[in-house]
Amino acid sequence: MKTTFRTLADELQHTIDFKTKPLGALGYLETIAHKIGMVQQTASPKLVKPHMVVFAADHGIATAGVSAYPQEVTYQMVMNFLGGGAAINVFCRQNHIAIKIVDAGVNFDFEPGLELIDKKVRKSSRNILEEPAMTPEEYQQALENGKSVIREIAETDCNIIGFGEMGIGNTSSSSLIMSQLFDIPIAECVGRGTGLNDAQLQNKINILSKAIASYPNITGVDETVRTFGGLEIAQMIGAMQEAYHHNMLILIDGFIATTAIAVLWKKDPDILKNCIFCHVSDESAHLRLLNILGEKALLNLHLRVGEGTGCALAYPIIQSAVSFLNEMSSFEDAQVSNKEE
Structure with missing residues (x-):
């Protein structure tokens, strides 16, 4: 029967x-x-035509010394992505995931003809110690640019998409956004990023505390991202929103990608119905952020490389579920x- x-x-x-x-x-x-x-x-x-999209941009605050690496590493790593030599390239090849690299705001002039999606709003976000990271117009353009990337991918019938990022200084932006969104002291949202020692970590906390103090009257989710975010984070937010609009499965990578989806969750909690959180990164605030969202990650490999690597590594497990x-x-x-x- x-x-x-x-x-x-x-x-x-x-x-x-x-x-x-x-x-x-x-x-x-x-x-x-x-x-x-x-x-x-x-x-x-x-699961149809899986894609990984890596958004890259520079951050003005990187010049203040919040990272162990110099700002030029952003464009150098973009060239590494395009050459197929980064961790995300290896794992995407292994698991037959198409990869797209997006220039959201890298502080570099790339030569024409590269397999790079040019969505540059400007060269680097502004230094938030001096002014908001983006103007209202730049922020809206970044959101729209991210959406446009997904609209093009959706035409291939892709129904599962992962998001990664590259940008020296972007853990600082994510920490600031998390602190502001959830009213958590900035010191509890800051991690070692690209591998800071104790003294460098304390310096990072001091710099970000100064940034928080510079903007005492921020209201709303969008103003928070516009003030403290990066161009790649803003484009990722737009892209995730568009992926949800197309009812794709959305693979969330580490701390920075989780911060981006948390911004959208603040506006519409239902977006998490489409999200699979792929790993818990070694960035100290990531697990706390996952707990706030009420989500559990598939993997805990102590990764902190970004790029979407956790998504690509988790993909075979997601295939196994199907x-x-x-x-x-x-x-x-x-x-x-x-x-x-």
């Missing part, structure tokens, strides 16, 4: 529960399978006895 279900959620849970395994035995993989089925509104979901849902036998199909009631 065919079982009838009141809702798709019930059908998915029944399908998962009656696979040839003890109830709940595939753990968090079952949660991911259920989520993907609900996003795609089917009990037989598919595969078991679609291919694993049920007790009835396999003629295996189920647990006695």
Whole structure:
């Protein structure tokens, strides 16, 4: 007799529960399978043409010494991405994920003809110790630029997309945004970023405390991002919003990407229904931010490289969630006895 279900959620849970395994035995993989089925509104979901988008931009505050690396590393790493030599390139190749690199605001003139998506709003955000990172017009342009990248990718029928970033100084921007959004002292939102020692970490805290004090009257989520954010963070926010509009599965990488989705969550908590949080980074505030969002990450490999690497590494696990849902036998199909009631 065919079982009838009141809702798709019930059908998915029944399908998962009656696979040839003890109830709940595939753990968090079952949660991911259920989520993907609900996003795609089917009990037989598919992952189609996975993409990774890496947004790159420079930060004016980097000149104040908040990073262990000089600002020119941003453009040098973009060239490394384009040459296929970075960690994200390796993992995307391994897992057959298409990768797109976006110049959101790198402080460098790239030669024409590179496989680089030019969405540069300006060369670097402004130094927030002196003025807001972006003007209102620049912020809106950054959001729109991010959306336009996803609209083009959506034309390929991609239904799962990960987000990464590159930008010396962007953990500072993310810490400032987190502090402002959730009213947490800045010292509790700051980590070692690219590998600061104790003295450099304290200097970073001092600099960011000064930045917070410079803007006592900020109101609203958008003003927070415009004041403290980076161009790559703003474009990532726009891109994530557009991916949600196209009902894509949204893979969230580390601290910076989680900060970007937290901005959108503040506006519309439902966006998390489409999100899979791929890893807990070694940036100290990331786990706290995940807890605020009520989310659990798939991996904890002590990564802090950014670039979307956590998304690419988690992708095979996400594939496994879809595969078991679609291919694993049920007790009835396999003629295996189920647990006695």
